[in-house]
Structure formats: C-alpha cells, structure tokens
Amino acid sequence: MPSRRQFIAGVLAAGVAPAPGWAEAGRPRYVSAARKPDQTYALIGLTNEAKIAFDLPLPARGHAAAAHPHRSEAVMFARRPGIYALVINCVSGVPIVQLDAPPGRHFYGHCAFSGDGTLLFTTENDFDRAVGIVGIWDATKGYTRIGEFHSGGVGPHDIRVMPDGVSLVVANGGIETHPETGRAKLNLPTMRPNLATLGLDGAPLALTELDETLHKNSIRHLATGLDGSVAFAMQWQGDAFEHPPLIGLRRPDSSVVLLEADLASQQRMQGYAGSIAMDDTGRVATTSPRGGLCQVFDTASGELTTSVALTDVCGVALSDTGFAVTTGQGFVSLDVGLTDQALSRFDLQWDNHLIDIRIPKA
Amino acid sequence: MLKHLLAAALFVTPGLVQAGDITRIVDAHILPGYQSLASTTAELSDVAQDDCSPENEALRSAYHQAFDAWISVSHLRFGPSEEEQRGFALYFWPDVRGVTQKTLTTMIVDEDPFVHEADAFPTVSVAVRGFLALEFLLYDPSFQDVGTPEYRCALLRAIAADTALSSAHILEGWNESHAELMKEAGSNDTYRSEQEALRQAFTALTTGLEFTADARLGRPLGTFDRPRPKRAEARRSGRSLHHVILSLEATRALAAMISEDDAALDALFADAIERANSLDDPVFAGVADPQGRFRVEVLQQSVNEIRRAVATEVGPSLGVEAGFNSLDGD
Numbered sequence: 001m002p003s004r005r006q007f008i009a010g011v012l013a014a015g016v017a018p019a020p021g022w023a024e025a026g027r028p029r030y031v032s033a034a035r036k037p038d039q040t041y042a043l044i045g046l047t048n049e050a051k052i053a054f055d056l057p058l059p060a061r062g063h064a065a066a067a068h069p070h071r072s073e074a075v076m077f078a079r080r081p082g083i084y085a086l087v088i089n090c091v092s093g094v095p096i097v098q099l100d101a102p103p104g105r106h107f108y109g110h111c112a113f114s115g116d117g118t119l120l121f122t123t124e125n126d127f128d129r130a131v132g133i134v135g136i137w138d139a140t141k142g143y144t145r146i147g148e149f150h151s152g153g154v155g156p157h158d159i160r161v162m163p164d165g166v167s168l169v170v171a172n173g174g175i176e177t178h179p180e181t182g183r184a185k186l187n188l189p190t191m192r193p194n195l196a197t198l199g200l201d202g203a204p205l206a207l208t209e210l211d212e213t214l215h216k217n218s219i220r221h222l223a224t225g226l227d228g229s230v231a232f233a234m235q236w237q238g239d240a241f242e243h244p245p246l247i248g249l250r251r252p253d254s255s256v257v258l259l260e261a262d263l264a265s266q267q268r269m270q271g272y273a274g275s276i277a278m279d280d281t282g283r284v285a286t287t288s289p290r291g292g293l294c295q296v297f298d299t300a301s302g303e304l305t306t307s308v309a310l311t312d313v314c315g316v317a318l319s320d321t322g323f324a325v326t327t328g329q330g331f332v333s334l335d336v337g338l339t340d341q342a343l344s345r346f347d348l349q350w351d352n353h354l355i356d357i358r359i360p361k362a
Numbered sequence: 363m364l365k366h367l368l369a370a371a372l373f374v375t376p377g378l379v380q381a382g383d384i385t386r387i388v389d390a391h392i393l394p395g396y397q398s399l400a401s402t403t404a405e406l407s408d409v410a411q412d413d414c415s416p417e418n419e420a421l422r423s424a425y426h427q428a429f430d431a432w433i434s435v436s437h438l439r440f441g442p443s444e445e446e447q448r449g450f451a452l453y454f455w456p457d458v459r460g461v462t463q464k465t466l467t468t469m470i471v472d473e474d475p476f477v478h479e480a481d482a483f484p485t486v487s488v489a490v491r492g493f494l495a496l497e498f499l500l501y502d503p504s505f506q507d508v509g510t511p512e513y514r515c516a517l518l519r520a521i522a523a524d525t526a527l528s529s530a531h532i533l534e535g536w537n538e539s540h541a542e543l544m545k546e547a548g549s550n551d552t553y554r555s556e557q558e559a560l561r562q563a564f565t566a567l568t569t570g571l572e573f574t575a576d577a578r579l580g581r582p583l584g585t586f587d588r589p590r591p592k593r594a595e596a597r598r599s600g601r602s603l604h605h606v607i608l609s610l611e612a613t614r615a616l617a618a619m620i621s622e623d624d625a626a627l628d629a630l631f632a633d634a635i636e637r638a639n640s641l642d643d644p645v646f647a648g649v650a651d652p653q654g655r656f657r658v659e660v661l662q663q664s665v666n667e668i669r670r671a672v673a674t675e676v677g678p679s680l681g682v683e684a685g686f687n688s689l690d691g692d
Contacts, residue, residue: 063692109692241456241577264444289688314687328686349686
C-alpha cells in the first residue's frame, strides 16, 4: 500500500488532483536550499520550531527564491548563468515545471508571487540591450509566460509584491553584465541603481535613487513593511576601503534613511550585506556573510540594537519572536536577538536566502 | 628524532592534528607587541608635553618609535583593539575621502575646544585622532600656517595623550581578560575551542597580509594607466615602504607560530622582505614610471605568494575553509 506521500505524488504526476497546500508538506514556515555533507543539494522546509518539514533532492546548487502563498510549491533558480528555474512540488519533490528564460534573457535569481498566488514575477536581464525586465508567469496555467515589462532600471535583483497587493518593488542593482563577458561588471563608473515601484502591469509608480556619492552602492535585496516601507540591502562596488552604509529604508512618504553600524562593523562587512528582513515595529535585520554578522537596527532611531557574530550567516527572515537566521555552517536560530537562545545545528550548509512562506498582507 | 615522533603522532591521530600554540602566540607575539605600543605612545605623549614643536627631533623620533610599534601590531585587529573603536582611533587609513585633513583643518581654524577637555577628546571623529592626525601636524608643511601655533600645539598634545590612552586601554584589555580568554579557549563563549582561538590568529595573519598587498602596496600602484603615488601610506613622514617591511616582519613571526615554524613559508617571507629592503623607494614615488612600478608590483606578487601559501598550506591544517555563502555572492 503506497504511503500518503507516494499516493499524492502519483496523483500529481497524473495531473488530476488539486495542488496540495503547505499542510501536506509538513507545515513548513520557511524554505531554503542547502548543501549536504555528500556535496549534493537539497530543498529544505523548516517549521516554526526549526524542525525539518521536508528534505527534497535538487539537481544542482540553486537559490530558493519564492514560495507560493497557498500551494506547496517553491521556485528555485539555477545559478549562473541562470537560464532556467524550477517550480518544485514540496510534497512529492517533483519539479512541476521548468521556467526557461526567453532568448536573449537570463534570470537574476529572484521572483515574487502576487498575494493571491495567481502570478509569478521574475527579474531578468535583456542583455543585448542592457535593460532590466520583469517577466510575468501565470501560476494558474502551469506557469506559462504571459508578458513582461521594464523593471525601471538595469540589473534588477530582488523583487517583492507590496503588502497592498497591487504594486511591486524592484531592486535595480544598476550593474550591467553580459553572458559573453561572464560576471564582469561592465558599467561600474556610470552605474545608477534604484528602487522602483511598479504596478502589477508594469506602470511606473515611484523611483528612488540614492545620493550621487552612493551611485556605486548596488541595491540588491528587499523586505517590505505593512505600512508600505521598503528596507533594502546593498553591495558596495566602490573603493574597497570605503565603508558606506549598506542598509536603507524607504518610508511610505518616499524619504530614505540609511542605516550603519560602528566603523569596525562596517569594515568587517566588506561592503556586502547578504539578506534583509523587516518586522511590523520597524526593526530591520540584515546579514553579512563576509563579516559573519547579523545586525538588527531600529529604524525609528536609526540605532543598531543587536549585533551577533555568526560565521557565514546569510539567510534571514521574520520569526514568531524576532528574526530567524541560517548559516553556511548549518546553524539555525529562530531568534537572533536572544543570544542565550540555543542554536539548532543541522548537517547542512544553508544557502543564501531563507524564504518565509507566510506573506503579510495589509 | 623529534620530527619522527611527530610524524608518527600525525600518522596515528590524524583527526587530532592541530598546528599552532595559542599560549605562545599570546605571550610571545601579542602581549609584547601591545606592551611596546603602550610604552612608546606614553613616551611620545610625555615628549610632546615637554616640547610640541614639529621641529623637535626628540618628538619626531618618539613619533617614529610609537608608529613602528603600532604597525607591528596593526594586523591584530580583534578583541581590545576593536572595543570603543580604539584601533580606528589610533589609525584611520586608508582615508579615502581625505577626512583627516579636512576635519583637522576645520578644528584648527575654529579652535575647537575639544583639545582642552581630555575626557571629551575620544568623542571627536576617529579621523582626527591617532598617528595620521599627528603626521599632518608634524610633517605637512601646509599645516604650519593654519590657525595659531598655540592651538596647533595644544591639539598635538591632546592627540598624543589620546593615542597613549587608547594604547594603554588596549593593553589593559589584553592583560585583564583577553589573553586569558584566548589561552583558556574552550572554557568561555568568546573562544569556544582552542581551534577558534587559532582561527582568530589565522584571520589576523591573512587580513594583515591582505592589507599589505591590497592597501599598502595596491593603493599607490593604482592601475597602470593611473598610478596613485599620493595614496601611499604615511608618505608625509616617509614611512610607506617601512610599513611594508614592519608588517611583513610581524606577520612572519605570527606565521611561524601558527604553522609550527614551516620553513618553506618562512622562506617566502624572507624573500618578500629582501625585495622590500632592496627597493629603495621609501614612499613608492616610483609607481609613476614603468620601471619603478614593475619593482613594486614584484614586491606585491611576493606578498601574494605568501598569502597563497598561507591559504592553501596553513589554513586547512586549522580546519579553516572558505565560506559557503561568503564566497558565493548573490
């Protein structure tokens, strides 16, 4: 007699059952990719108690990018050059569909579902024109591509649907690359990153640029607040011995606050913030894998309130009591602010991002 | 004979192999270095109180000795030197935007009263504290005309006293707690195992070498099309090349302790130091012409050779591996 899991997998493969929800996948709160000791890769579901909800094999290293709000489906991007993504059924472990970047495009490794889960938005590079693109995929029809629009800048990286459900925010990192020149950054002297707010149809709603002196601060990763604030994490492409702020907050009135720690911490971060998360009280948590630091800022005062040293920390997301973080050494903390909180350790190397399945709505 | 015994031990207990002796690193490298910094900066402050004139040879000599002591510990950027920004207060370099010169000039022109309040001085910008602020006052001719001699004298004395105080605090931090934390690694949360303490020392070694290659040599080198001789470290006091040598000597000593006197590694240090000694270009002015540039590049390559050996030979024996996320980039 097949187990329930095998049964569901079989039915799904036959394509007749309604898609399973997250309950069937073991009620995970988070999804993350990880490397196992045998050097294979897996997609892992983590519960609110830091227990493993599912553990599914992946064909190669990739970044978990988004989780469907209702269905137990996660989107994984292949790493460079990023020409495909997989939507994985987190109950059966079977890839439901492969998303192929259209000709002349590659993915940047981030995507977002609309609040109702019907649409998926992917960030892409139209590399011959050096134009950032947002691709639209219909999640109700097997993730068929149904359109695209300009991202509002060059090198779009992270993308989020705003809590209002009717707009998107895109981190246009500003860096131009082309597959023929690999990872070479082609426009550092003139790069101009921005934070673009767009309608779900691509209509430009707002554009935020930083001061000219920070034009080499590539805006990369995002977190949104219920009030419409957007927190962003940056990667500095300028002089390696300068230590500019790497975290910013755009308030609903479009004003921008930059957040920075003491000079020693800023230096330790080596111009690189990895991931970011924000809670409803305006606290922002960010990780720096190069500096082995997780920092929490109070955006009202601009003060650094918590700084925890964790080697190779990168994933960060909201948790029930604060912020959850994951590290490349296998550690998971469900409340990084509480230093006496025991860390859970897994025989896994957690990859860059910790995806929170729970999507806040205004 | 000892070598054979060691080899046998290595053979039978491969899992327990651990290079480096943390007690030796603390007692023979870190503590003497910071003791020297504390005593030479105290002397510098005393001499400045006696006679603050920039032409005072005793003052310049005391300055060089204290600066030497700092460069010889400047790779040890962890623990007490990182508390209260002490390391930055002693040494703010590279100063990419020229903040020291600007802020110092403003302070002198405005006769900022901070100089008369010893308690308040540590609250001023790190850019106007420490060795490079002193260097402007002692060696930059343009500073001989700014503001009044009285104020400049008071400022120099205040910075010298503050430098001595920061150095004394770092030494105190080491003597009162950090030395024990490292030596008793495994029984505290700062160093949860001896290996963690060794990794800290290893990190100091690698970042010190990286700084010498990328900042001390790399910044004046700039690019072939745009060499940047004016970016040379402490060029006003003529110390740029001297810093490379001092730092190589200090990291060589630490490398020997971490690697249990690895002779091949030591030979790489000897080679780089010999190249530096024969360079005859104290402030890297030569980077602006192709021949002079080539010689500085060769020196930089020899430092990078050391870095490669440290990363591939020494790192693995300490269980140091490159980070899964920190090296990936996204």
